[in-house]
Every structure is written in structure tokens, then in C-alpha cells.
Amino acid sequence: MAVTIRDVAKRAGVGIATVSRVINGNPSVSEETRQRVLEAIEELNYTPNPIARRLSTGRTWTVGVLVPFFTLPEFVKRLQGIQHALAESAYDLVLFNIETPAQRDKYFLDLSRNNRVDGLLILSLVPGEEQIAAFDEANIPLVLVDAVHPDLSRVTVNHVRGGELATEHLIALGHRRIAFVGPSDDDPFRFAAPQQCFQGYSRMLDAAGIPLRKEYHVRGAYGRESARKMGRALLSLDEPPTAVFAASDTQAIGVMEAAREMGLRVPEGLSVIGYGDLRDAEYLNLTTVHQPLFESGVEAVNVLLALIEDPPREPIVVELPVHVVSRGTTAPRG
């Protein structure tokens, strides 16, 4: 049926080992026989069976990506970076989407026991200690993206810093009544970023001598609709904020809609800064904190491949910078 290494060997009049050597670029083959083998390969239209190779080498040539809710724009963009970096490698990308804690645990167990991936990228999730131990024992390197565990390699951005920068930006514009809008943290996955943004926010307020007002600190479901409601609530306060820092662009958009509905112009009546710099941000002229999403995917792949190639060593830590992208939704306090 399919043409195998043996067919090529016969055709070229050599042993299968020689064919294997040619395929794998082993230098100890005479130029002459190499040519003969290459010709045979060409004529027979041969390509090595990857599965046999995998069994033989004991490697799967596969990288797994564990991602919660991969359809969320942040994750899509990270995935894009991962896909991009992996496309140029010999590794296949297999996607594991997680929508419930049960799924998460199932995949963790599955992937650490079965011989399914050579390495795993984990987005915005932190495995438990036993799970980490299992991967370690199975000798499967892990790289966290946008999540932190002291023993694991990771690619992160400093969200506390991001929160500081956003807040600093508003303070520099003269604002003092600055609200924070973020996703609620009763989510089963409880992503760390928003909480860290809040830390940066409160730290920077503190540094500026601005008291934290709890009525300016609102949380709700992720998504525009919810953010719009929160925005309306904020703007209905007796002393409404003059600026809002939203822990995601999606929520920033919701807040802007609330402002518009209430007859408030942005940025004249209300400054809004988002977080993430998602696709729509530029288009909507939204001031935001740029997060290197695509780049984080690329970097994570680089780190993981290094870990796969080299013997295990110290965790590799890459921290990518964030910066404010000042566009049209923030302005000096009126």
C-alpha cells in the first residue's frame, strides 16, 4: 500500500539504515549514495511515516495547548501566536479547550499519564501541585502563559504594573475620581489578571494620595452587557467618576456605551481606559494598555521547544512589557 523505507532502500540498492540516515541528515553517508537514495525517494514519492518515527524516537512531536474558553478574543490572539510559531517547527499543535473544572482535571490527568504530547502550554491556568508532580515524573515540560507558579517556566506580563500604568495615565490627566471595572472573581477559573490590575490601580492611587473609594470599585460578569450596567451604575452615583479603568477592553466598550446612553461624551465627559489592546481597540480609538498577546504565544513556544530539546533545568521566566497606548478615549479632566 503505502511506500515505506524498505521500498526506498530496495529501489536505491541500500540498507534501510542508510535511507534513515539520509532522511535525518546524518552526515556519515557518501554523497553518491545520498543522491541515489534521494532519487529513489523522489521517484517513489516517499514520505516517512510520522507515527512510526514517533514510536521509535519515543517522542510525540506534538505540543498540546490547554486553553480555557478559547473563543475569547484574548485567547484567540495568544493561540494565533502559538500557531504561528509552531507552524515553522516539526511539531503538531493539538488543542484542548476547557470550559469546566472537571474538563480541566480530566485533561491534566490524561496528558500527564498518556504519552500524548511532548510538552504543554497552559494558558491563564495554574495546575495543582500533584498535577505538576505528575507532569514532572512523566518528563513533560510545562510552560504557563499569563499565569505564575514558582516552579514552572512561564511567559507573563506584569498586570500589577499594567494597572499602575493605566491609573497613572489617568492621574496624569488630572483625574482623581477614578473607578475600576473588572470581571467578578467568583468565576471557577478566577483568572489572575484582573485582580492584579486592581492591585496596580489601588497602589497607584495610594501613591498619588488619592483615597480608594469602594463605590468606585465594581465587578460583574465578563462581557459588554454586564459592563454597560456597571457603567450606568457608576455614572448614576451622586459623585460619579470622571474616569474609568476597565480591566479589559471588552468591558471598556461596555462602559463607553453606558456613557453614551446617559448623554455623556467620551472623553470630554468621561475618560475610559481599557486593558488588552484587542482588535477592536484600535478601531474604536480606545486608549488602553497594550498586552503582547500574540507575542506571548510565540515566546511560550520558544521556551517550550527549548525545554523539550534540552534536559530539564531551572524554570525559564519571560516577562513581556506592557505599555499604555494613548488614543482618543482619555482626556484631561474637564
Add this chain to the structure above:
Amino acid sequence: MAVTIRDVAKRAGVGIATVSRVINGNPSVSEETRQRVLEAIEELNYTPNPIARRLSTGRTWTVGVLVPFFTLPEFVKRLQGIQHALAESAYDLVLFNIETPAQRDKYFLDLSRNNRVDGLLILSLVPGEEQIAAFDEANIPLVLVDAVHPDLSRVTVNHVRGGELATEHLIALGHRRIAFVGPSDDDPFRFAAPQQCFQGYSRMLDAAGIPLRKEYHVRGAYGRESARKMGRALLSLDEPPTAVFAASDTQAIGVMEAAREMGLRVPEGLSVIGYGDLRDAEYLNLTTVHQPLFESGVEAVNVLLALIEDPPREPIVVELPVHVVSRGTTAPRG
């Protein structure tokens, strides 16, 4: 190192064949030995090595998904359906993203020759005849999603019908000056849907006795920004349209923005209907034609798995229905 079937066999005091039988649910094993084997498996924490199984069975237990620009929301949603359906199966999902014709051809060649996938889902792309022949020869079933080739199984929606429905909706509201906004078709991938939408549009106009006006037919780059410009151009016409059918929700949003900028209210001054029913559509209260994106992914997986299990046969064709979702952006002609 890792525990193998041999370890289990030894532990249970049986041959490896028996262990294999137990694993694969072969009935010809006595209940007693089955229990013994299961215990051994449990104690040793054994899981079969999938790669060895793949080599032995000659199947990869892998499904490939070929998708152009997978970050576009339409594709993300289809991918979600695919992922969802595949998660419950024994198959891995490996993602191949395509951004250039060269990449497309490379993957087609690669996947048809190498033993990498048991089947392939192809989104919005049609392979060439030689490529189809190659897959056929390699015995790798193909399922097209949102694309048509007479010899291939596929899951589609009737975009001509979709275009008719959208146009009919506007006509029923009394509109006669109806414009069509779509992506330009000088794209190297030239997705078929927009063109078919246009066919439905022009067919329905014809049926209603409304002449097609070429100044009402505008095309431009995919994306909001471009659509906004087209919208402005349309609304600046001496005799501007009273309604716009956009071949994608993204473009519909751009048109709505153009209307707002020019002081026209939607739907009072301008009716807008989109296409796709993407996530934002409901939120923005956009009237649109619902496309079963998620469902198309699920169905495609079902078809593909059937094709993998069963001997090749007639192409399986699934056509999913579309329908207008009437929301707040269309109204009777003023």
C-alpha cells in the same frame, strides 16, 4: 520507565494479548481474568501508549482542521463546534492555519502524503482536483464546511437562500432602495459566501420587480473600517438607499457607524441587516441572517467520523438552514 502492557501482563500473570483484549473490550476473556487484569492496570496506573496503538492499528486517531485565518470570528465559532464534537471522541484535533495560498498547498500536499491524519475538515476552501485525487488515493476522507465540490462530502448553508431571505425581509418592510455591501472578491481565497449572498439579493430584487442598481452594489476589504467608508459613500449618493444588506455582521456594524456619523438613525433613517449572527449581533440588536456556525462544526465532525469508520461511499451532504433574526436595526421604510 513508563509502564507498558508487558508489565501489566506480568503483574496479572497473563499474556499481553489478554491484556490487550481487556483494554479493547474483547468479549472472549473470562470474567475472572478480566478482573485480575483490571486490578493490575489499576495498581500500576497503566494507560496504553497511544502512539504504539496508532502504529499497530494503522490509524492516527487524529483529525486535521484546515482553516484560513482562524482568528476571524466566523471561523472561531466553527472551530468551537468542531472542538466540542471532537472532545467527546477518541480523536485529537490538530489545527492547521492558512494565511497564504502557498501554505494552503503545502498543507494539502503534506497531509495527503504523510500519514498524519485520519480525516480532514476543510473550512471555506475547495481543494483542487489533483489534491482531491491524492487524498482519495491516501484513503483520507475529506469534509468541506461552507464550501462545495460535487465529489466531496460537505456541510453547507445555502447562502443564495440567505441572501434572498435578507432581501425579502427588507422588501417586506417596504424598502425598494436596497444596497448590498460585501467584501471585495480580489482576495486570493475568494470565499464563496458573499458572492452567493449577492446572487440571492439580486434574484430577490428581480422577483420583486426592483431593478438592480450598480451604484448600490459596493465591495471593499473585509472589516469595519472599510465598511464604514462604503457606508458613507452609499449614504452620500444623490438617491441614497433606505436599507442596506451587508454580507457579514462585521460590515453591517461598519455601515451602522457610517449612518450614525452622518446623523442618520438606525432603523428610522436607515435599515441595516447583517449576515452571520456573530456574537456581537445579539448584543448590538442587529437584525441579521443566522448562520449555524457552531452547529456546522459539530455536523462536520459527525460526517467525518462516519466517513472514517465506514468504507468510502457516496458523498454525504448536509445542508443547514438559515433564517432571519429580526431585531432592532430594520424597520418599515419611513
Add this chain to the structure above:
DNA sequence: CTGTTAGCGCATTCAC
């Protein structure tokens, strides 16, 4: 430099 051989871990005849 090159061919022979021995696995990789499992499924699967084929005898018993």
C-alpha cells in the same frame, strides 16, 4: 561509510 539487527508498545493472527 554501510548493512544487519534489535527494539519502540501494541494489536492480532494462529495454535493450544
Add this chain to the structure above:
DNA sequence: GTGAATGCGCTAACAG
């Protein structure tokens, strides 16, 4: 019912 033996296609010692 069950075990021993063979092979899936390839890589990697090991001899020559």
C-alpha cells in the same frame, strides 16, 4: 479462553 509469535515503519546501536 488464552499465550506465543509476528509485524506496524522507523531509529539507533552494533558490527563490519
